[in-house]
Amino acid sequence: MKTHAIIPVFIPHEGCPYNCIFCNQKAITARVKSPSFRETETIIERYLTTIEANPDIKTKEIAFYGGSFTAIPMERQTAYLEIACKFKKAGRIDKIHMSTRPDYIDDRILGNLKRNGADVIELGVQSFDEEVLRRSARGHSAADVFRAAALIKSYGFELGIQLMTGLPGDTYEKCMHSVSETVKIAPSIARIYPSVVLENTAMCDMYRNGTYVPWNLEKTVSVVKDMYRTLTAAGINVIRVGLKSTDIIKNENGAVVGGYHPAFRQLVESEIAKEDLEKQLNGAESGSAEFFSNPVSFSNMIGNGASNKKYFSEKYPGLAIKFRTDASLRPSVYRAEIHR
Numbered sequence: 001m002k003t004h005a006i007i008p009v010f011i012p013h014e015g016c017p018y019n020c021i022f023c024n025q026k027a028i029t030a031r032v033k034s035p036s037f038r039e040t041e042t043i044i045e046r047y048l049t050t051i052e053a054n055p056d057i058k059t060k061e062i063a064f065y066g067g068s069f070t071a072i073p074m075e076r077q078t079a080y081l082e083i084a085c086k087f088k089k090a091g092r093i094d095k096i097h098m099s100t101r102p103d104y105i106d107d108r109i110l111g112n113l114k115r116n117g118a119d120v121i122e123l124g125v126q127s128f129d130e131e132v133l134r135r136s137a138r139g140h141s142a143a144d145v146f147r148a149a150a151l152i153k154s155y156g157f158e159l160g161i162q163l164m165t166g167l168p169g170d171t172y173e174k175c176m177h178s179v180s181e182t183v184k185i186a187p188s189i190a191r192i193y194p195s196v197v198l199e200n201t202a203m204c205d206m207y208r209n210g211t212y213v214p215w216n217l218e219k220t221v222s223v224v225k226d227m228y229r230t231l232t233a234a235g236i237n238v239i240r241v242g243l244k245s246t247d248i249i250k251n252e253n254g255a256v257v258g259g260y261h262p263a264f265r266q267l268v269e270s271e272i273a274k275e276d277l278e279k280q281l282n283g284a285e286s287g288s289a290e291f292f293s294n295p296v297s298f299s300n301m302i303g304n305g306a307s308n309k310k311y312f313s314e315k316y317p318g319l320a321i322k323f324r325t326d327a328s329l330r331p332s333v334y335r336a337e338i339h340r
């Protein structure tokens with residue numbers, strides 16, 4: 001049951017002087033303008049009409065997404081924040097949230113965010129590997145991330161870190177390095193985005209001229225699974241895994257290339273369930289077994305399109321396996337009982 005609602009206010013590329021190779025914000029900005037201040041208020045009111053009618057929603061956030069919020073002129077940041085703050089002071093929302101770049105964080109920016117009621121700052125980091133950052137034209141270094149993260153925390157903001165997998169020059173080891181650096185920083189939230197080749201991006205040109213080969217879905221799931229495991233084990237709340245369908249613009253052949261799947265998070269969580277359960281089989285190949293999960297993670301245990309069910313029945317034909325729920329289990333725990 002959803003208890004937390006986010007009201008997204010999309011401020012496209014406005015203010016961002018960079019051209020990260022995977023980013024299509026500039027193309028979006030050409031078609032979609034930032035909302036005016038009046039439109040922003042209308043967007044928030046429209047979302048709240050639905051959200052306030054839902055008694056299950058306990059916490060609400062206004063989130064400025066899209067480009068790099070703290071790179072837009074300070075007066076515009078302040079004007080957007082004042083609108084959000086009005087709703088916060090009226091008790092209609094709980095938090096104000098924004099995403100930005102590590103090199104657009106300093107005392108002046110953070111002081112202004114603090115005065116205007118901001119709570120959560122997410123940094124688009126993508127990778128802690130210098131080569132990956134350079135080849136992706138990020139325009140900042142890993143050191144910028146550490147500096148920005150420390151400053152954000154020193155002001156008492158909640159910190160988020162966004163990582164990407166499969167960018168040019170990326171490897172499994174580099175992704176795991178990014179995750180261990182993230183754990184050192186200890187943000188409260190994180191997102192993992194697999195690289196997806198979007199139309200109107202430099203990465204799309206590289207893909208077409210053969211200088212970039214995207215990771216396939218199988219590799220992406222396998223790498224993201226280990227990243228997700230490490231982050232959650234460190235107590236970091238991974239609030240998103242994979243892109244939303246609304247983030248996707250298909251290329252001219254109607255195809256999306258790279259690590260996109262509409263149920264990407266489920267693929268990752270199902271893979272974790274499969275690994276955890278198989279480990280507990282301890283090599284048992286005959287007799288019967290029962291696999292248990294909390295009801296909320298039952299579909300992860302079964303797998304997308306019953307993939308885990310098929311996997312076990314094909315790999316362990318001599319083992320009769322029943323899949324059951326156990327409400328006493330934590331949603332991330334999968335338990336196997338073997339009857340020999």
Ligand code: SF4
Binds near residue numbers: 025066067124
């Ligand atoms: S910093 Fe963000 S908005 Fe700017 S080009 Fe890179 S990904 Fe796009």
